[in-house]
Amino acid sequence: MATVTLNKTASDQVSKAGEHPSDATTQMAIMSISEHGAKNPNQEHEAKKKVLVDYLREASPEFAKLDALRKKASDRFSDPGVLDMMKRIGKEMQKCTGALKVKTAGWGKPQILDMGMAPGGFLAVAMELNPGAHAMGFSLPEPAGGHKVMLPDDANIDRRDLDVTMLAEDLGFTEIPSNNPDAGRIVPRQFGANQQQFDLVICGGAVVRKQERASYREAYEAHRLSASQLALGLERLRPGGTMVVLFHKVEAWGTARELYAFDGFSRARLFKPTTGHNKRSSFYMVATDVQSRHPRALRAVARWKGIWEAATFRAEGELLKAMGSGEPGAEELLEEFGEQMVRRGRKVWKIQADALERAPFMKDKRDGSDKVA
Structure with missing residues (x-):
């Protein structure tokens, strides 16, 4: 198959709360x-x-x-003050979990990575809680259907408007099949080759309905987005750091699978805001003391990369195989x-x-x- 090589430089029924299932x-x-x-x-x-x-x-x-x-x-929740709402949620999260305050920076000033920063509420709260912190934030460009980033320009925030599902080189894939509809849209490497690490990683990106996508992506875009955020985020997280991840429905198989995975190498808890989005099924996993070099963490990263590769370049059967690889029954x-x-x-x-x-x-x-x- 022809490929495009990327430029390296660019029971009894439970009837009362507290009982365990039989x-x-x-x-x-x-x-x-x-x-x-x-x-x-x-x-x-x-x-x-x-x-x-x-x-x-x-x-x-x-x-x-x-x-x-x-x-x-x-769910008909809507709020024109979306930035303020996300700030409120971020402050509530901090009060309940302490997630957005970096406890001990790996080196120098706290380093923050926001994989889906628009509108910018969480990052705004994190920057306020960590004076002098440096942040890298990714956001789908508005012309491509992305949401508006409402944060003012800040010299300490390296904002990059791009599609995180196209970070093939950072995910370890340098040769792209030339017949792939998105071969020309692959984004060059964004992270430094010196194994740049972060103390806090926020994975809050969600599939945007108005984004124009190649037809092959429609059915599995959520898998591509989740896999790319989780793989890149965990791989770049300093051991002992914190990850905040947006999920939907605790009972969904994909969600339960990832919560179970994180339980093997971090201290994970769930946070559901009451100040906004409380009628939605969305919630956040806050994973602290993440041992990002633990064998289970490394296996999780490899599985997510395999899911992204299969959903991007391979047939449906390969995606099913990748999604089942290494996951529990x-x-x-x-x-x-x-x-x-x-x-x-x-x-x-x-x-x-x-x-x-x-x-x-x-x-x-x-x-x-x-x-x-």
Whole structure:
């Protein structure tokens, strides 16, 4: 195959909070796994998600309540003051977790990497909390469909408008198939060859609907974006540093898989804001004391790079193989991480459920036809 070489220089049912899911509940979930087949990555994820959701409905009253409410509502949250809202969320996150204040810089001044900085709220709070810090921030260009960066220019912020899913060389891929529709859009190396490291990495980028993309990217763009952010972020994180990662739905298979992975090399907790986006399914994983050179961390980076490569250059079957490489089965995840998922997810589910229950538009929902994203 012709390639383009990049320029190197550029249980008993749980009825009350606090109870653990019974062995019977876990075993019932595990037994159902074999009933689900899958022909592509999306079907594979949906099958595993069903196992998790069935388990969590039994194990957590908070999740069961939220799951029912999601069937009655659609998330219509909007706020014209999006920068101020994100700043509020950032300050709430700091108050609850201390995530945005660098504890001990690796060298000199704190180094911050924001993989999806627009509109800039989290980075603004982090820079305020870390005087003199240096930051690198990536954002999809506005002409390409990206959101507007609302932060004023700052000499300590190295802002780069680019598509992080196109950082092939930084991901370790220097030869691009010439027949790939995006061969000419690959972004040159952005990180220094001296293994530039950061004390705080924020992975908050989300797929933008209005971005024009090659057709091959439509089905798996979320996988490409997540994999590129996680791989680049963890690989460039100083050992002992902090990662803040945006996720959706604790019970989604892809989310549960990554929470389980981070549990093997960091101290991870979940944060769901109450000052904004509380009706949405989004939440943040705050991973501190991340041992980014731990064998499990290195395996995770390799898996994410493999997912990105398969979703970008290879056939669907290769993507399914890459996504399953090194990941746990649903039975393993439930046995080793199920109770922790319930414990950590309980507050996230409760915050969203309570917000949905109070939402004015919920009063008009009677037929259960709408769903919350």
